[in-house]
Structures are given as structure tokens and as C-alpha cells.
Amino acid sequence: MPMALIELHNLQKTYRVYQKKEGLRASVKGLFKRTYKDVHAVKGIDLQVDQGEFVAFLGPNGAGKTTTLKLLSGVIHPTAGTASVMGHTPWQRENDYRRRFALVMGQKNQLWWDLPAQESFRLHQQIYGIETQQFNNTLDELTDLLGLRELLSQPVRELSLGERMKMELTAALLHRPEVLFLDEPTIGLDVIAQHNIQQFLKYYQQKRGITILLTSHYMKDVAALCKRVVIIADGRIQYDGSLSGIIDETTNRKLVTLQFADPITLQLLKSLERFGTIVQDEAPRVTLEVTRDDVPAMLTAILDAHDIDDLIVEEPPLEQVIADVFTRVTKSSLDARAENGDC
Amino acid sequence: MATVASNQRGTGSRLKTWWTILKISLEERFVYRGDFALGTLMRFLPIITQVFLWYAIFAASGKEKIEAYTANGVVAYYMLTMISRAFSSMPGLCSGIALQVRDGEIKKYLIQPIDLLGFLLLTRIAHKLCYYVIALIPFTFVFFLCRGFFENGWPEASVLCAYFLSLIMGFLLGFFMEASLGLVSFWFLEVTSLAFVYNLLNFFLSGHMFPLDLLPDWAAQFINLLPFQYLAYYPAAIFQGTIEPNQVWQGMALEACWLMAFIMIARIMLNRGIHRYSGFGG
Amino acid sequence: MTGYRPSYLNVFLTFARNSLVRDMSFRANFILQCISTISWTVMNIGFYLIVFQYTDSIGKETGWGRNEFFVFLATTWIINSLVQTFFMPNAQQFSELIRSGNLDFALLKPIDTQFVISFPRVDWAALSNLFVGFTLLCYSLYQLTTKAENPLIIDWRSILMYPFYIGCGTVIMYSVMITLAATSVWLGRNQTLYNFWFYITNFSRYPMEIYKVGWGMALWVFFTFIIPVLLVVNIPARIMARPLNTMNSQMWQLAGFAILATVACLMISRRIFVRALKSYRSASS
Numbered sequence: 001m002p003m004a005l006i007e008l009h010n011l012q013k014t015y016r017v018y019q020k021k022e023g024l025r026a027s028v029k030g031l032f033k034r035t036y037k038d039v040h041a042v043k044g045i046d047l048q049v050d051q052g053e054f055v056a057f058l059g060p061n062g063a064g065k066t067t068t069l070k071l072l073s074g075v076i077h078p079t080a081g082t083a084s085v086m087g088h089t090p091w092q093r094e095n096d097y098r099r100r101f102a103l104v105m106g107q108k109n110q111l112w113w114d115l116p117a118q119e120s121f122r123l124h125q126q127i128y129g130i131e132t133q134q135f136n137n138t139l140d141e142l143t144d145l146l147g148l149r150e151l152l153s154q155p156v157r158e159l160s161l162g163e164r165m166k167m168e169l170t171a172a173l174l175h176r177p178e179v180l181f182l183d184e185p186t187i188g189l190d191v192i193a194q195h196n197i198q199q200f201l202k203y204y205q206q207k208r209g210i211t212i213l214l215t216s217h218y219m220k221d222v223a224a225l226c227k228r229v230v231i232i233a234d235g236r237i238q239y240d241g242s243l244s245g246i247i248d249e250t251t252n253r254k255l256v257t258l259q260f261a262d263p264i265t266l267q268l269l270k271s272l273e274r275f276g277t278i279v280q281d282e283a284p285r286v287t288l289e290v291t292r293d294d295v296p297a298m299l300t301a302i303l304d305a306h307d308i309d310d311l312i313v314e315e316p317p318l319e320q321v322i323a324d325v326f327t328r329v330t331k332s333s334l335d336a337r338a339e340n341g342d343c
Numbered sequence: 344m345a346t347v348a349s350n351q352r353g354t355g356s357r358l359k360t361w362w363t364i365l366k367i368s369l370e371e372r373f374v375y376r377g378d379f380a381l382g383t384l385m386r387f388l389p390i391i392t393q394v395f396l397w398y399a400i401f402a403a404s405g406k407e408k409i410e411a412y413t414a415n416g417v418v419a420y421y422m423l424t425m426i427s428r429a430f431s432s433m434p435g436l437c438s439g440i441a442l443q444v445r446d447g448e449i450k451k452y453l454i455q456p457i458d459l460l461g462f463l464l465l466t467r468i469a470h471k472l473c474y475y476v477i478a479l480i481p482f483t484f485v486f487f488l489c490r491g492f493f494e495n496g497w498p499e500a501s502v503l504c505a506y507f508l509s510l511i512m513g514f515l516l517g518f519f520m521e522a523s524l525g526l527v528s529f530w531f532l533e534v535t536s537l538a539f540v541y542n543l544l545n546f547f548l549s550g551h552m553f554p555l556d557l558l559p560d561w562a563a564q565f566i567n568l569l570p571f572q573y574l575a576y577y578p579a580a581i582f583q584g585t586i587e588p589n590q591v592w593q594g595m596a597l598e599a600c601w602l603m604a605f606i607m608i609a610r611i612m613l614n615r616g617i618h619r620y621s622g623f624g625g
Numbered sequence: 626m627t628g629y630r631p632s633y634l635n636v637f638l639t640f641a642r643n644s645l646v647r648d649m650s651f652r653a654n655f656i657l658q659c660i661s662t663i664s665w666t667v668m669n670i671g672f673y674l675i676v677f678q679y680t681d682s683i684g685k686e687t688g689w690g691r692n693e694f695f696v697f698l699a700t701t702w703i704i705n706s707l708v709q710t711f712f713m714p715n716a717q718q719f720s721e722l723i724r725s726g727n728l729d730f731a732l733l734k735p736i737d738t739q740f741v742i743s744f745p746r747v748d749w750a751a752l753s754n755l756f757v758g759f760t761l762l763c764y765s766l767y768q769l770t771t772k773a774e775n776p777l778i779i780d781w782r783s784i785l786m787y788p789f790y791i792g793c794g795t796v797i798m799y800s801v802m803i804t805l806a807a808t809s810v811w812l813g814r815n816q817t818l819y820n821f822w823f824y825i826t827n828f829s830r831y832p833m834e835i836y837k838v839g840w841g842m843a844l845w846v847f848f849t850f851i852i853p854v855l856l857v858v859n860i861p862a863r864i865m866a867r868p869l870n871t872m873n874s875q876m877w878q879l880a881g882f883a884i885l886a887t888v889a890c891l892m893i894s895r896r897i898f899v900r901a902l903k904s905y906r907s908a909s910s
Binding site: 070073074075076077091093095096098099102103105108110112114115119120122123126127128129155 | 642
Binding site for chain 2: 651653654657658660661662664665668671672675676679680681682683684685687750820823824825827828830831834835836838841844
């Protein structure tokens with residue numbers, strides 16, 4: 001079996017953080033003696049990504065997504081574990097490796113604030129040693145795709161957030177990286193700009209066959225772009241698989257909506273409650289959350305007893321499923337900590 | 344206007360707000376201990392070179408006294424201007440305001456019931472208080488070590504009073520001068536070079552670079568009318584008795600005038616600036 | 626594409642060009658900055674004009690008379706302007722990069738990280754001081770070579786050594802500066818960087834002879850051999866301002882040592898820089 005393009009084994013990262021205490025007296029004390037706390041940002045991640053995949057990292061804030069991306073781009077050193085990206089160990093920061101990937105962070109910008117973006121691009125050309133012919137072709141292609149042509153000669157500080165993000169993406173893609181790490185690329189953008197960037201990423205990824213790892217808080221980004229989803233919470237991978245698979249694997253519930261021909265009585269509602277919880281009651285429709293295995297039995301029973309005009313069986317919404325996964329993880333880790341007397 | 348909102352509430356709750364601001368900035372200061380320790384230590388270094396420079400000058404000139412100063416007197420003068428500067432210098436005030444205007448952070452003060460100048464003044468007082476707490480030990484140590492340079496010993500109680508008053512006024516004058524400068528950023532985005540010119544004039548005209556008495560008479564007379572001398576020279580001169588005690592109050596009156604003027608300038612600029620800013624829609 | 630190495634010269638020229646484009650887009654500011662830089666220098670000269678009203682030389686029998694000292698001062702400004710043009714804005718930016726976490730981007734670039742941090746900004750306005758320094762140098766050398774009594778005859782070896790030692794001095798200053806900037810990794814916010822820099826380099830602004838009295842010897846040793854900022858201006862200024870045949874053997878030894886010190890400073894600062902990066906990379910979040 002050929003080696004995957006990106007391979008992580010038991011990757012861990014622990015930070016030592018200075019603990020600032022409340023109050024003036026404690027601050028003065030902090031001058032002389034400081035207490036530190038170990039924060040385990042990443043607690044052991046194993047992951048394989050093949051070439052051409054578009055993978056989304058999902059997780060609550062502080063789950064370790066950004067830390068993982070930073071480890072993969074060699075910006076920080078791991079505490080333990082190994083990683084290989086295209087055969088390179090990221091934190092050795094070889095120039096050959098750094099020429100082959102790019103990192104875009106939605107919260108930070110690397111373009112010169114007071115200069116037109118094209119000046120920053122030219123600097124990239126020099127730093128990455130891109131031939132002029134190739135540079136011009138790539139730049140033309142990207143500016144056309146993102147609709148930036150008229151904005152190239154405007155100082156970056158005068159651009160809107162969405163335009164600036166597109167410029168950042170352009171800068172990151174100028175040297176035609178084979179692997180792209182995107183950290184919250186659509187954060188703070190309006191719906192249209194978000195959509196534009198999604199469309200662009202989708203098109204570009206398919207055309208060039210590059211591998212992309214993306215973190216995002218927007219489920220729309222993920223649903224539009226990624227077939228594969230990795231849920232990270234509490235520094236570990238909680239789920240790794242297809243987007244639709246999350247629902248199969250993490251929830252065994254279905255939403256059943258029934259439209260009754262007869263008026264709905266209190267008695268009827270009571271009789272429904274033995275199958276599951278009623279989540280919505282808007283006559284003549286009632287929506288129930290039911291355990292997946294109980295669905296056939298329930299339907300037989302109800303269709304026997306009542307006249308039903310319409311019937312829908314559906315999956316719970318994605319946002320809710322993922323939120324459920326997050327809360328479950330956070331809760332179980334809190335429980336574990338409480339048992340160990342950590343709190 | 345932000346002040347109106349806070350005026351509507353009781354004085355008690357306003358005091359509480361200010362106290363919280365003061366406390367937070369004190370805490371913030373103490374967290375950055377490295378910065379602190381370095382800053383205090385380094386302040387004494389330039390004095391050393393001044394000592395050697397002036398001893399070399401006196402040695403080569405063969406004179407006992409240059410104008411009103413002996414070699415020791417000059418060193419004492421530089422040490423005293425360090426105290427003056429510890430009160431009147433406002434590192435980061437002008438650039439801080441400019442940055443806030445530039446980044447749009449100034450909007451915060453339009454929304455919250457906080458007055459920008461009041462807030463900055465309090466943070467500055469907190470900053471200074473912290474600085475004095477930490478700097479008191481090294482200052483006392485160095486002054487004790489260098490007490491030999493002060494040939495005249497302690498001045499009279501009344502002179503000391505005038506001295507402390509001039510220090511406090513120096514602080515306020517320094518604050519409002521630099522705040523006014525920072526507020527210029529409502530009109531010109533880049534004020535760094537303006538700040539540089541200010542610091543330049545300040546360094547030269549405040550007497551931080553050399554005792555103003557060494558200047559030719561015509562220049563000294565002119566500089567005596569400017570506000571800069573109160574930031575370094577004036578308190579030191581009061582302490583050393585270079586200024587006749589009966590002339591001290593005359594100078595202080597002029598200082599009070601300058602202070603009032605700059606308080607008003609800063610106020611007007613803030614109001615106009617905010618007006619202009621909200622006009623543009625940020 | 627692999628195997629291609631970026632041309633450091635081209636990258637630097639792009640840095641310089643971009644900085645110029647930026648400076649020119651704030652033209653009024655640029656001019657104001659030039660003026661203020663120059664007036665700062667002029668004020669300094671003014672101070673020494675006042676001093677020389679009361680004395681003939683700095684220190685007794687040190688040979689630093691008015692015009693010799695102005696050669697010294699010119700040298701100070703020449704080196705200073707080089708440092709402020711090419712290194713100062715970057716050192717300040719470095720601290721800011723550490724604070725904001727934007728250092729990440731520098732680490733991603735397939736180019737030496739110290740290079741990409743040391744050179745991106747060029748403060749063209751600060752270069753105006755170079756002209757002031759050069760003018761002052763020419764003026765005082767003219768005064769020295771044309772004075773009635775004992776005029777200075779400039780040796781061709783002085784003309785060769787002067788720019789060389791200015792280069793050495795600039796490198797020493799750069800090393801001190803990048804070392805200071807790197808400390809902000811450990812000290813967090815580092816507003817005092819500029820002050821610290823000013824205070825340390827302050828020692829370099831005077832002829833070293835003035836320290837050679839009493840306990841000043843300790844300072845002289847410290848700032849000559851430990852942090853060799855005393856060599857920065859003193860060596861080139863001494864070589865230019867006064868005849869070479871009056872240089873004693875100690876001065877020649879120091880001149881030799883200055884070359885060694887330059888290399889050592891550069892290497893040590895590089896090590897500290899690399900260590901700072903390592904600390905940053907294991908601490909940043």
C-alpha cells in the first residue's frame with residue numbers, strides 16, 4: 001500500500017501557560033513567582049490523508065484544530081509523535097517542503113497593509129523563486145477566478161474583508177502548493193463572499209487535484225466542500241469519515257413527521273409519546289424523535305390506528321448532530337476529570 | 344457625547360467605574376514584569392555617560408564652574424531631570440491614540456459611557472503609580488549612592504513644596520500636550536513623524552539634553568516662554584535653587600496657563616475629531 | 626521547480642522597492658520625517674557647539690578637539706543612519722510579529738527566517754542622516770586639513786579602512802539590535818526595546834578616552850570586550866580624524882580586535898535568534 005500524502009501518528013502538543021491570577025495582590029506576586037499550567041492542546045492524533053482529498057476539521061473552540069494545522073505547517077514543534085507531509089517532517093522546515101504547501105489563516109493577514117496586493121505578490125514571486133512566465137499565468141488565472149483584477153493596484157487597507165481574504169488566498173496559491181491548509185478562511189465574511197470562496201476552492205481543488213485541510217465553524221463550508229470530516233474535540237479525533245456517516249454513526253435517531261387526517265386530541269398525543277419525544281406539534285402535523293430501530297414498529301402501529309395524509313422520515317439537522325457530538329465529548333471529558341479529581 | 348451618559352449616573356458608580364479601570368491597568372502592568380524590570384534598570388544608564396562626558400569637559404576646560412554649575416552640579420541636574428521626566432514623559436500615549444483612531448478602536452468610546460481623555464489619564468496614572476512603586480527602590484539606591492553630587496544638600500521645605508507641585512503639573516502638562524498631539528490623528532493618519540518632531544523639541548527645549556542656562560541669553564529668554572521647560576528643566580532648577588525663590592511662582596503661573604490651554608485644546612480636538620469621525624461613518 | 630533557490634539580493638531589492646512605494650504613498654509624512662531626522666542631528670551639533678564654547682576639547686589631552694570631535698560625531702551619524710534605515714524598523718516589527726503571532730508567516734517562507742525578518746522594511750527617510758553625517762564629515766575634514774597649525778594629511782590607508790570599519794560597526798549594531806528584539810520572545814511585550822537600544826548604544830557615542838578614569842575602566846572593558854559597542858564609532862573615527870602615525874599600539878590592537886568582535890557578534894546573535902525562534906515555536910498558540 002502506498003504511503004498516504006499526510007500521515008500523523010500520536011501527534012501531541014502541550015503548552016506551558018503562565019497562570020494570571022485575579023486581583024492586584026496576586027499580580028504583584030506574579031512579578032516574583034509565576035505558576036504555570038500545562039495545557040494539552042493536542043492529545044494524540046492519528047490521521048491519514050491521501051492526495052486530492054478535501055478534509056474538514058470540525059470542533060469547538062480550543063479543540064486543537066488550529067494547533068494541528070500549525071504543527072503540519074511546521075510553525076510549531078510537537079511534544080510527541082510523528083508527522084509526514086509529502087515525505088517531509090514539517091517542523092524541520094526544509095525549504096523544499098515550505099515551497100510545496102501554503103497556510104491561510106482567516107484571522108491574520110500577511111499582505112503589506114499599505115501597499116497594493118500586487119506588490120506583495122511580486123515579493124512572493126521573489127521569495128518562492130517563481131519564474132515570471134509561470135507567475136503571470138498563475139496570477140491571471142487566480143485573479144480571473146476570484147474577480148480581483150481591478151483591485152490589484154489598490155492598497156490592501158482599502159479592500160473589504162472578503163476581498164482581502166481572496167487576496168490572501170491568491171498569495172498563498174501563487175507558488176502552486178500541492179497541499180493547502182486553511183484555518184477559518186471564511187470567518188467574518190458575508191454570505192456572498194463565503195459562497196464565492198467556497199465555489200473557488202471547490203473548482204480549484206478539483207482542477208489542480210491538490211490536497212486541502214480546512215477548519216471552519218461554518219457547516220455550509222463543510223457541506224459544500226468536504227466529503228471527509230474529522231471531528232476534533234478535547235485534543236483527540238472523535239470521528240473520522242464521511243459527512244453523511246456522522247449521522248449514521250453518532251446518532252441513532254430519526255425525525256418522523258406525521259400529518260393526521262383526523263383532528264389531534266390530547267389522547268392521541270399521549271398515545272404517541274410511548275414511541276418517542278414530541279419535538280413539534282403544529283396541527284395537523286406532529287414531529288417525533290424516535291430511535292431508529294423503533295421506526296418500523298411505530299409506523300405499523302400508527303398506520304393501523306389512524307388516517308395519515310402524509311409521512312416524512314428524516315435525519316436530524318447536521319448542525320444539531322455535530323453540536324451533540326461536541327457536548328457529549330466535553331461532558332464525558334469533564335466527567336473523567338471530575339473522577340480524577342482534576343477540577 | 345460619552346460624558347453625558349456617565350454624568351446621569353451617580354458619582355458613586357462613576358468612581359467605581361474609574362477605580363475598576365485603574366485596577367485593571369495596574370494588574371496589566373504587573374503582568375509584563377520583564378518589560379518593567381528592564382525599563383527601570385535602563386533609565387540610569389544615560390546618566391553614566393553624561394557623568395563621564397561632563398567630567399571630561401570640565402577637566403579639559405580647566406574651569407571650576409560653567410555658568411551656575413560645577414561638574415557635580417551638572418550631574419545632579421541630569422539626575423533631577425530624570426525625576427522630572429519620570430513624571431512628564433508619556434511613552435506610547437500619542438501613538439496609542441493614533442493607533443486606536445486608525446484601527447477604528449476609538450468607536451468603543453463612542454458606544455461605551457467612558458470619556459476617552461479621562462480613561463487615558465487614569466490608565467496613565469496607573470502606569471505611573473506602578474512605575475514609581477517599582478522604581479522607588481532603584482531610584483533611592485542610585486540617589487543615595489550619588490548623594491555626593493548634590494553639594495547643596497536638601498532645599499528648604501517651601502522650595503520642596505514648589506518642587507513637588509511642579510512635578511505634578513509637569514505630569515499633567517506632559518499628558519495633555521501629548522494627548523493633543525495624538526488627537527491630530529483624526530485629521531492625519533500618520534502622526535508618527537509629528538510625534539518625532541515633538542519628542543525632538545521636547546528633548547532639546549525641555550532641558551533634558553543639557554541645562555538650559557548654558558544657552559546664550561537671547562535663546563534662553565525665548566525658551567523660558569515655551570511650555571517645554573516645565574517637563575524637565577523647571578522642577579530641577581527649583582530643586583537646585585538655580586531659580587530665585589521669589590521668581591518660582593511667576594514661572595508656575597505661566598505653567599498653569601499652559602496647562603489650562605492644553606486641557607482645552609485636547610478637549611476641543613476630541614470633540615471635533617469625534618464629530619468628524621462619526622461624520623465619515625468610520 | 627525544486628532545486629530553485631531564491632536570489633537573496635533580488636528579494637532584498639523587492640523589499641527596498643516595496644518600502645519605497647509605501648513611503649511615497651505617504652509623501653507628506655516622508656518629507657516631515659526627513660526634516661525631523663535632520664533637525665535632530667542639527668540639534669545635536671548645536672549642543673556640542675555650546676559645549677565647545679566652554680572648552681577646547683573633550684577630555685584633557687585626548688586629541689578630541691572641536692573638529693576632530695565633529696569627525697567623530699559625523700561617523701556616529703553615518704553608522705546610526707545605516708542602522709536606522711535598514712534594521713531599526715525591522716527589529717521593532719519583529720517584536721510586533723511575536724506579539725501578534727504573525728511571525729507564523731515568516732516561518733512558512735522557503736527562505737532564511739532571520740533574513741526575512743531582518744530586512745523587509747527599509748526606512749528611506751532615515752537615510753537623510755547619512756547626508757548630514759557625510760556633509761559634517763567633509764566640513765570638519767576640510768577644517769582639519771586646512772588649519773594653519775599642524776594640518777591633517779589624510780593617509781590613503783585611512784580612506785580604505787574608514788568605510789570598512791563603518792561596515793563592521795554597523796554589523797555590530799545590527800547584532801545587538803536583533804539580539805534585543807529576539808528577547809521579546811521571552812519577555813513578552815517589549816516596548817522598552819527602543820529605550821534599551823538607545824541606552825546601550827549611548828555608550829558608543831563618545832570617545833572611549835573619557836571612560837578611562839577611575840571606575841570608568843570597568844565600563845570601558847565591558848563595552849569594548851563584552852558588548853563591543855565602544856568599538857563601533859571609535860575605531861573608524863580615530864582612523865579618519867587623526868594621523869595614523871599617532872595611533873598607539875593599543876589602538877591598533879583594538880582595530881584588529883574589532884574585526885574579530887564583528888564576526889563573533891554576528892555569530893552569537895544568530896544563535897540567540899535561532900533559540901528565540903525555537904522558544905516561539907514551542908510556545909505560540
